[in-house]
Amino acid sequence: MNNKTKRIIPQLLTILFVVFVFGFFTFNAQVNMDNRGIDFGFGFLKQEASFDMQFTLLDYDGQDSYLWAYVVALLNTLLVSFLGIIFCTILGVIIGVARLSSNYLIRNSAAWYVEFFRNIPLLLQIFFWYYAALRALPLPEGAEPWFGVTYMTIKGYYIPAMIWQNLNIFMYCLIAAVVSIVFIRTYAKKLQEKEGKQLPLLYISLAILIILPGLSFLVGGVTLDFEIPVLKQLATTSYIYEGGVRLPPELIALVLALSLYTSTFVAECVRAGIQGISKGQKEAAASVGLTPNQILKLIIMPQALRIIIPPTTNQYLNLTKNSSLAAAIAYPDLVLVFAGTALMQTGKAIEIVGITMLTYLSISLAIAALMNWYNKKIEIKEK
Amino acid sequence: MRSISFNQIQSKNPLTNMYLGSFLLAISIFDVLIYAFFNTNILSFLPSKLSTFLPLVLGFIGLGIIRMEYSGIAILDKLNKNINTNNFNALLTLLIIFAFIKATPPSLSWMIFDANISGDTKEACTGTGACWTYIKVWFKRFMYGMYPNDLHWRINSAFILVIALGFVGYFFKENMKKYLALYYVIIYPIIAFLIIYYLISGGSFGLVWVETGAWGGLSLTFIVSFFCLIFCFPLGMILALGRRSNLPAVRYISVGYIEFWRGVPLITVLFMSSVMFPMFLPEDFFMDKLVRVIIAITLFEAAYCAEVIRGGLQALPRGQYDAAKSLGMGYWKMHIFVILPQALKLVIPGIANTFLALVKDTPLIFVVGLAEIAGMLALAKTNPKWLGFAMEGYIFAAIIFWIICYAMSKYSYNLENKYKTER
Numbered sequence: 001m002n003n004k005t006k007r008i009i010p011q012l013l014t015i016l017f018v019v020f021v022f023g024f025f026t027f028n029a030q031v032n033m034d035n036r037g038i039d040f041g042f043g044f045l046k047q048e049a050s051f052d053m054q055f056t057l058l059d060y061d062g063q064d065s066y067l068w069a070y071v072v073a074l075l076n077t078l079l080v081s082f083l084g085i086i087f088c089t090i091l092g093v094i095i096g097v098a099r100l101s102s103n104y105l106i107r108n109s110a111a112w113y114v115e116f117f118r119n120i121p122l123l124l125q126i127f128f129w130y131y132a133a134l135r136a137l138p139l140p141e142g143a144e145p146w147f148g149v150t151y152m153t154i155k156g157y158y159i160p161a162m163i164w165q166n167l168n169i170f171m172y173c174l175i176a177a178v179v180s181i182v183f184i185r186t187y188a189k190k191l192q193e194k195e196g197k198q199l200p201l202l203y204i205s206l207a208i209l210i211i212l213p214g215l216s217f218l219v220g221g222v223t224l225d226f227e228i229p230v231l232k233q234l235a236t237t238s239y240i241y242e243g244g245v246r247l248p249p250e251l252i253a254l255v256l257a258l259s260l261y262t263s264t265f266v267a268e269c270v271r272a273g274i275q276g277i278s279k280g281q282k283e284a285a286a287s288v289g290l291t292p293n294q295i296l297k298l299i300i301m302p303q304a305l306r307i308i309i310p311p312t313t314n315q316y317l318n319l320t321k322n323s324s325l326a327a328a329i330a331y332p333d334l335v336l337v338f339a340g341t342a343l344m345q346t347g348k349a350i351e352i353v354g355i356t357m358l359t360y361l362s363i364s365l366a367i368a369a370l371m372n373w374y375n376k377k378i379e380i381k382e383k
Numbered sequence: 384m385r386s387i388s389f390n391q392i393q394s395k396n397p398l399t400n401m402y403l404g405s406f407l408l409a410i411s412i413f414d415v416l417i418y419a420f421f422n423t424n425i426l427s428f429l430p431s432k433l434s435t436f437l438p439l440v441l442g443f444i445g446l447g448i449i450r451m452e453y454s455g456i457a458i459l460d461k462l463n464k465n466i467n468t469n470n471f472n473a474l475l476t477l478l479i480i481f482a483f484i485k486a487t488p489p490s491l492s493w494m495i496f497d498a499n500i501s502g503d504t505k506e507a508c509t510g511t512g513a514c515w516t517y518i519k520v521w522f523k524r525f526m527y528g529m530y531p532n533d534l535h536w537r538i539n540s541a542f543i544l545v546i547a548l549g550f551v552g553y554f555f556k557e558n559m560k561k562y563l564a565l566y567y568v569i570i571y572p573i574i575a576f577l578i579i580y581y582l583i584s585g586g587s588f589g590l591v592w593v594e595t596g597a598w599g600g601l602s603l604t605f606i607v608s609f610f611c612l613i614f615c616f617p618l619g620m621i622l623a624l625g626r627r628s629n630l631p632a633v634r635y636i637s638v639g640y641i642e643f644w645r646g647v648p649l650i651t652v653l654f655m656s657s658v659m660f661p662m663f664l665p666e667d668f669f670m671d672k673l674v675r676v677i678i679a680i681t682l683f684e685a686a687y688c689a690e691v692i693r694g695g696l697q698a699l700p701r702g703q704y705d706a707a708k709s710l711g712m713g714y715w716k717m718h719i720f721v722i723l724p725q726a727l728k729l730v731i732p733g734i735a736n737t738f739l740a741l742v743k744d745t746p747l748i749f750v751v752g753l754a755e756i757a758g759m760l761a762l763a764k765t766n767p768k769w770l771g772f773a774m775e776g777y778i779f780a781a782i783i784f785w786i787i788c789y790a791m792s793k794y795s796y797n798l799e800n801k802y803k804t805e806r
Contacts, residue, residue: 011632014625018636025663032662103472104465105479119788120781121743123757128781131764132774321648328750339654349658357647357655364646 029350044346045070051341053332055248066342073337074359080254080333081320087259088319089312092266099271110267118264123325125261130253130329140231141239149228155240157247158229169220170213177212181205250331254323262319266312273308274300306378313371317364324360334359400448401459407445411438412480419484439477446473505769517772518779521763525779528599528754534591538602541582545575545609564724568620572613579606595673599754601783604745607677607755612738614681619688624718626689627696637689644686649744652683657751676748680741687737695730696722735795739788756780 033040045067052062053072057079060072098110117125135154138144143153151158164170181204188199216222229244277300285299286292326333327340339356343349415438418424424434446467454460466476497512500519508514518525527535548571555563583606585592598606625637644652656679657672664670699722707717746757754762760776763769 007630011630014630014633014636028665029662031666035666101472102465102468103476105476106472109479115789115792116785119743119785119792121746121757121784121788123746123749124777124781124784127757127760128774128777132777135773324648324650325747327650328747335648335650335654339651343654343658349662353651353655353659357651360648360651361643361646365642368642368646 038347040350042351044348044351047346049342049345051345053337054330055251055332066346069342070334070338070355073332073334076331076337077320077323077326077333077335080251080258080323080326080331081316083251083255084258084262084319084323085316087255088262088266088315091259091263092312093270095263095267096270096274099267100274114264114267117260122257122261122322123328125257126253126325126329129256130249134249134253139239140241149226151229151241153241154249155246156249157252158241158244159247160226160228161243161245163225163227165223166216166221170216170222173212173216173220177208180212181208184208248331250326250329253329254326254331258319258322262315262322265315265318269308269311269315272311273304276307277303309378310371310375313367317367320363320367321360400451401454401456404445404447404449407441407448409445411442411445411477412484414438414441415481415484419488438481442477443470443473446477513775513778514772515775517763517769517775521759521769521776524600524763525756525759526600527602528759529597530593530599530602531591531597534585534593537582537585537590541578542602542605544578544582548574548578564727568617575613576610579610595671598673600759601756603748603753603755604742607673607680607748607753608738608742608745610677611680611684611741614677615685615688616734618681618685619692620723622685622689623692623696626693641686641689644683645690647683649680649683649747650750652679653747653751655679672751673753676751676753680744680748684737684741687740688734691730691733691737692726694733695726695728698729699726732795732799735791735798739791739795742791743784743788756783 046065048063049066049069050062051069053060053069053076055076056072057075058072060068064072095110095113098106099114101107101110137152137154140151140153140155143151146152149160184199184204185201188201191197191199217224227243229241229246231239232242233239281299281303282295285295290298323333324335327336330336334356339353343352346352414425429437447470449459450463450467450473454463467473493512495512497510498515499508499510499512500515501507502516503520505514505517507516523532523535527538530538551566555566581587582590583593583598584595622637622641625633626641628634628637653676656675660670660675660679703721703725704717707721712721746755748755749758749761752758757780760773760780764773764776
C-alpha cells in the first residue's frame, strides 16, 4: 500500500459515511412525508400567516404572508440582541474596571456580582424577572411616573413616542455630519504626519455633530414632538395608557436577564484585557512625556482593545443566540413565531427548523468573518 | 495627589483629626443603621432633604479627615489603604456600605423573620415574607419530578452507584493505569447507562416500569447533563482529531460539523430534536423524547468539546509529534499512546467548564416539554392551590443552581492552577 492510497482511503470512507447518513435521513424523510401527505417546498412562505404578534417594530397583521412574519420576527430578535449588547457592554466595562479597583469594597462587590449572575442559568434568570420581579409592579392606575413622563407598570413600560416631521432630512444631515467628520479625521492625520500639527479633533467633531442636525431643525423644517402616555379607563377596573410607546414586560425581562448575564462575561474579558498590558508600557509612555490622557488613548486602549474585542464579540454572538430563549416567555422572536406558531400551523417541520437554524448560522458566520478580518487588521505586524 | 495636600493642611494635630473623623464616620453609619433596622430617624428634626443626605456628607467629611499617609494605628492604616485612598473612592465606599445596610433588613425579614415554613397548605402562609411551606410541600416534586414517591430510592441509589463507579479510577493499581482512559471513555459510559436504564427506568429484575415522562426535577437535569457529557466526549475527541488532520476531506467535514453546531442556538437544536428528528427516522421506529433530546444535546455539545480538545492538542509542543514519528509510530499509535494522554490532561479544566455550561443549559429542555426543575416550577406556579409563589420557587431554584455551578467553577479553577504549575 503506497502513500497515496493511504491518504485516499480514509477520506473516501469519511465521505461515504457522511453521504450514507444524509442519504438515510433523506430517504426516511421522503417516506415519512409521503405517508403523511406532506410535500416539501417553500411555497408556504407566500401564504397568509393568519396569526397575530404582540409586539412588532414594523406594521404586521394576520393577513400578511409567512415571509413577512419571518422578517418581523427576525427584527424582534435583532432588537433584543441590540439592546442587550448595548447594556451588557456598559455594565460589563464598569464591572470589569471595578474588579481592578484599588478599593477593597468595590473590587469585591464587583467580583460577587460576577460570581452571582454567572452561575445561575439564564433561563431561570429570565423566568425570575418575568414571572416574579416584573409581576410585582403596580397596575397602570397605581403607577408612579418615572422621570415625570414614563410609567413602569405590570403591563409594560410606557415611554413617550417621538413624532417626527421630515425625518429623512434630519437623517441626511446626520449622515452628512458623520461623513464630514470622517473626512476631517483623515485630513488631520495627514496634517499631523506631514507638518506635526494637531487639530482639536474632539471639539470639531462634536461641533459638526451638533450644528448640522441642529440646522435641519431651524432651516430644514424638521420638527420633533413627544406624545406623552395618558391614563385611560377602559372599563371600571381596567386601565391602560394611551399614546406613547409600550415596551412589553417580555422585552424588559429578556433584555434585563440577557444583559446582566452576559455583562459578567464581558467584565471578565475587559479585566483580562487591562491586566494583559504590562506596567512598563505605561511607565515608558510617561517617561516619553505623554500626558495621562494621551497614555490612555494612544498606549493603553489600542493594546487592551486588541485583547478585549475578540472574546467580547464572541460574547455578543452568545447573547444573540441566547436571545432565542425569548420563546420560553412568549416574546415574539424568530424561534417563537417561526419555529413555534408557524410550524404548528403549517406542519412544515424540516423547512421551518432549517430556515431558523440557517438564519442564526448566517448571523454567527457573518460575525465570525468580520472578527477574523478585524483580527488580521489589528494583529501586530512582524517584520 | 489631592489627598496629600488635603492631609497637609490637617496634619498639625493628627490625633484630634483622627478622633473627629472617626466620630463623624461613626455617627453617619449609626444613623443609617438605626434608620434601616428600627425605622427611626435620629436626624428627623432637620429638613427632609438635609436629613437624607447628611449621613453621606458627614461620612465623607469623616473619611476625608482621617485620611493620612501614616498614623501608626494598624486598623486605620489598613482602612486608608484599602477603602479610603481618595475622595472618589471614599464616596463609593460609603455608598456601598449604606446600600448594604439598607438592603439587609428587608431581605432578612422577607427570607427569615416574616417567612413561614410550618403547615402543608397555602393557608399556613400568613406572614408578609416568603412562604417556604410551598417549597417544603413541593420539594420532592422539584427534585424527582412526577416519579412515584415510594420509588425515589431507585433514583438515589442509581446516582450513588454512578458516582461511586466514577471514583473507581482512583483505586487502579499502577499496572492497570494504562486502561484508565479506556475505562472512562468507553466502559464507564456503558455501565452508567445500564445502571440508569435498569434502575430508574425499571421494567426488569422485578422493578416497576416508570416511563420517562414521569422523570423530572433536578434529577433529570443531572441525568441529561451527565449523559450528554460522557457521550459528547468521545465524539468531540474524534472531531478534534479530524479538524487537525491533514486529509482535506476529513478536515473540511469536521470543520463544517463544528462550525454548524456552534453557530446555532441550543433551543433550535431542541426544536429540531422534537419535531424534525422523528421525520428522519424510519417508519414505526419509535424513539423516546428524552433519548432524542439527549442525542441532540450531545451532538450540539460535541462541537464545543471538540474545540476544547483541539486547544489541548495545539498546546502540545511539536517535538512530541516528531519524537513519536521518529520511533516509527503510525497515526493511531502516536495519538493513543503519546499525544492524547498528554493533551487530555491539559484540557481537563476546559472540559469542566464545558460541563458547567452544559448544566446551565439543561433547564432549556423545558421548552420541548420535559419537566426538569424549571418545568416543575412552571407546573407548581400554575397549580390553583398554590398561586402566587413564583418568587419563592425561582429563588429556591436559583440558590440550588448557584451552589452547584459555583462549586464547579471553583473546582475547575483549582484544576487549572494545579495543571498550570505541573508543566
